[in-house]
Amino acid sequence: MTETGSTLSGSQVVSDRQTSLDGVRAIAAFAVLVFHVAMEAGTALEPGFLGALLSRGEIGVPIFFTLSGLLLYRPWAAALLTGSPAPDVGRYLWKRFFRIIPAYWLVVAVALVLWGEAYREDLWTWAQMLLLVHTYDVSPWWFGLGPKGLGQMWSLAVELTFYLTLPLMAAALRAFALRAGPDVAARAKRLLLGLAIFGALSYVYTIFEYWPDYRPWMNVWLPRSWTFFVPGMALAVLTVWAGARPGRARRLSVALASSWGSLWLIAGLAYAIAATPVTGPRFVGLGGIWTAFYEQALYTLIAFCLVAPTAVEPVARVRRMLGGPVMSYLGQISYSVFLWQFVVIYLWYDFTGQQPWSGNLLFNLAAITALTVLLSHFTYRYLEEPARRLIRFVPHRVGGAGPGSPKATALRQKP
Secondary structure (H helix, E strand, O other): OOOOOOOOEOOEOOOOOOHHHHHHHHHHHHHHHHHHHHHHHOHHHOOOHHHHHHOOHHHHHHHHHHHHHHHHHHHHHHHHHHOOOOOOHHHHHHHHHHHHHHHHHHHHHHHHHHHOHHHOOOHHHHHHHHOOOHHHOOOOOOOOOOOOOOHHHHHHHHHHHHHHHHHHHHHHHHHHHHOOOOOHHHHHHHHHHHHHHHHHHHHHHHHHHHOOOOOHHHHHOHHHHHHHHHHHHHHHHHHHHHHHOOOHHHHHHHHHHHOHHHHHHHHHHHHHHHOOHHHOOOOOOOOOHHHHHHHHHHHHHHHHHHHHHHHOOOOHHHHHHHOOHHHHHHHHOHHHHHHHHHHHHHHHHHHHOOOOOOOOHHHHHHHHHHHHHHHHHHHHHHHHHHHHHHHHHOOOOOOOOOOOOHHHHHHHHOO
C-alpha cells in the first residue's frame, strides 16, 4: 500500500471540518449492518474463512466509541492545554440529547408497536427503552440484548452513559494533569497516563464479569468499553498538544497521518486474528475471561489504527477515500442506519417469508441495505437535522478561560 507525505503545516493540526471522519463512521455503521444481516442469514455462523470474517463485523461498535472519545473529549483537552474556554456542560448535554434522542425515540416507538406484543401498554418497558436504561435490567422479559428490533441499542446505552459521565471523567483527568504544573507537555503526558489507567480499569472490570460467577449483563455496561473510548480520547490529547506546542507531539501526529497504510494493514491483520476462536465463539456459545481480554485488546487496536490517521488533518489520499461525497453522505446518515437496521431486517424477512439462518446473504444484504439507506436518508433530513438545530434555543453560557490562559492568569492577578 502506497503512503504519501503529510499535509500538516504551520500550527494547523486539526481542521474545523474533518470530512474523513464521516467515512470512518460509514465504515463502522455498515460493518455492523453487514454483521447483523450475515447473522440473520446464518452465513456468519458457517465454518470457514468467510463466516469467520463476517462474524466479527461488530467491530463497528468499538470504532464508534473511539470516535466519540476523540470528538467529545477534545474540547476538555483543549481547555486544559491551550487555555481555550471550558465546555459548557449543560449545553454539551443538550447537544447530545438533540443529537441522539429524537430519532432513537421514533425507532423505539415503531419497534414496540410492531413487536412489543403484551408489553405495548407496559409503562415500565417504555420508560426503560426511552431512557436507555434497559441494559441495567438483569432479568428482562425479552430474549437477548433488547426487545425485537432494538437489540443493537445496548451500545447506545453505553454511549449515553459515556456522555453523562464524560464531564466527571474530564474533571478527574484535569485534576490529575494540573499537578504537573503549567507546562503543556507535562500536562499532556499526565492526561495520557490518566487515560491509560482508565483503559486498564476496563480489564480489571472484566475480571469481575467472570469471577466468581459469570454475569453477562456486565458486558454491556460502560466500564467494559472504556478501553474503546480511551484511544479516541488519547488522540484528542495528542492533536491538541501537537497544535499547542511544536515538537514530539507534532512529529507523532505527522507520523500517524502519513502512516495510514501501515496502520490500516495492522488493523486488517488484527481483525483477521479476532475472527479466529481466540476471541471466543461466534455469537452463540460462551467464551471465557481470556477470550474476553483478547477481544477487548484486538478491538481496541483495530479501532485505534483505523481512526488514528483521520484524527489529525489526513493526507490527500485518505481525504479522497473517506471524505468524498459518497462516504461523507453515508457517514452523515450513519446514526439512522444504525438505528433502523434491525427494524428493516425483520420487516424484510416478514415480507419475503424467509426463515432466519436460511442463507441468501447477498440478495438480502442488497435489499436491506437499500431500504435502510432510504429510510435513514429521510430520518436524517426530516428528524435528525431539525432536532440538532434546536440547540439554538438553549442559552449559551459565555465560557470561562481554561487554566493557564492569559485571561485566567489576569483574573487570578486582580486584587
